[in-house]
Amino acid sequence: MTGIIFxxxxxxxxxxxxxxxxxxxxxxxxxTSTLTTMIIGAAVMLLVAAIIHPNELSAITGGAILxxxxxxxxxxxxxxxxxxxxxxxxGPSRASTVIATSPLFTMIVAIAFTNETVNTPIxxxxxxxxxxxxxIVSQR
Amino acid sequence: MKLxxxxxxxxxxxxxxxxxxxxxAAGYGTxxxxxxxxxxxxxxxxxxxAYGLLIGTMFVAIAAVPHARRDIATTTRREWLIAILAGLxxxxxxxxxxxxxxxxPAVIVSPVASIFPLFxxxxxxxxxxxxxxxxxxxxxxxxxxxxxxxxxxxxSLG
Numbered sequence: 001m002t003g004i005i006f007x008x009x010x011x012x013x014x015x016x017x018x019x020x021x022x023x024x025x026x027x028x029x030x031x032t033s034t035l036t037t038m039i040i041g042a043a044v045m046l047l048v049a050a051i052i053h054p055n056e057l058s059a060i061t062g063g064a065i066l067x068x069x070x071x072x073x074x075x076x077x078x079x080x081x082x083x084x085x086x087x088x089x090x091g092p093s094r095a096s097t098v099i100a101t102s103p104l105f106t107m108i109v110a111i112a113f114t115n116e117t118v119n120t121p122i123x124x125x126x127x128x129x130x131x132x133x134x135x136i137v138s139q140r
Numbered sequence: 141m142k143l144x145x146x147x148x149x150x151x152x153x154x155x156x157x158x159x160x161x162x163x164x165a166a167g168y169g170t171x172x173x174x175x176x177x178x179x180x181x182x183x184x185x186x187x188x189x190a191y192g193l194l195i196g197t198m199f200v201a202i203a204a205v206p207h208a209r210r211d212i213a214t215t216t217r218r219e220w221l222i223a224i225l226a227g228l229x230x231x232x233x234x235x236x237x238x239x240x241x242x243x244x245p246a247v248i249v250s251p252v253a254s255i256f257p258l259f260x261x262x263x264x265x266x267x268x269x270x271x272x273x274x275x276x277x278x279x280x281x282x283x284x285x286x287x288x289x290x291x292x293x294x295x296s297l298g
Binding site: 137 | 153156157160161162165169172173174175189193202203204208222223224225226228229230231235240242243244248253255259278284286288289290292297
């Protein structure tokens with residue numbers, strides 16, 4: 001249950017970021033505002049990590065770096081920049097509705113490549129969130 | 141003839157836009173599973189967030205740098221403050237996302253974190269004074285999202 005609470009807190013963070021970007025960074029290009037917010041985020045996190053886990057920060061292995069590159073590549077240039085490109089090409093409502101299907105990809109990849117399993121309530125809940133999220137963004 | 145060319149161009153833009161959006165969803169979805177793999181096998185959520193943001197910044201810089209100098213030169217002090225707050229909110233989101241992945245399966249964390257459009261509506265209503273129009277679609281969407289989270293919570297207990 002703590003994992004679900006943390007996921008809700010994550011959603012609040014993503015929503016706050018969207019609000020701040022909408023509030024004051026409309027004059028910037030999407031790529032510039034993404035870069036600016038990421039530089040700030042990276043600087044803060046590296047500082048915090050250096051204070052709390054200095055040994056872990058420097059002891060990162062080559063193998064871990066390769067996975068981190070894959071993680072960063074999929075989330076930022078692929079996930080975020082293609083998100084902005086999609087919004088520019090088909091509009092925010094259509095793009096957001098398609099992008100809301102990302103949990104489905106998580107489900108497919110997690111079941112195919114890891115030991116994760118799903119049950120009926122999880123499948124129904126995932127579909128309900130995807131459809132509900134799509135309805136919320138498409139009416140705005 | 142002009143109209144036909146324009147229609148073909150618009151249709152092509154629409155198709156490419158949908159494909160690009162689908163690739164974005166695939167990127168986010170697959171990235172979640174890789175994030176969980178890193179946390180389980182290599183390092184903590186905190187270090188994953190720090191390195192993930194650092195490497196991600198380098199990737200985004202490649203696309204952003206050609207225009208960034210001009211944009212940044214015209215950025216006001218208020219916009220810088222908002223950029224800092226947006227950056228910190230992003231850190232909050234990614235950090236808790238990875239903490240959640242540390243504790244729960246990706247098939248549970250990914251859909252639950254997808255409820256953020258609901259929070260955007262609530263925060264817009266509270267702070268932006270951009271009163272969202274309350275439509276049946278918004279109410280039905282919100283009920284589906286809340287019901288979905290409840291279903292996943294029940295499913296995670298089994």
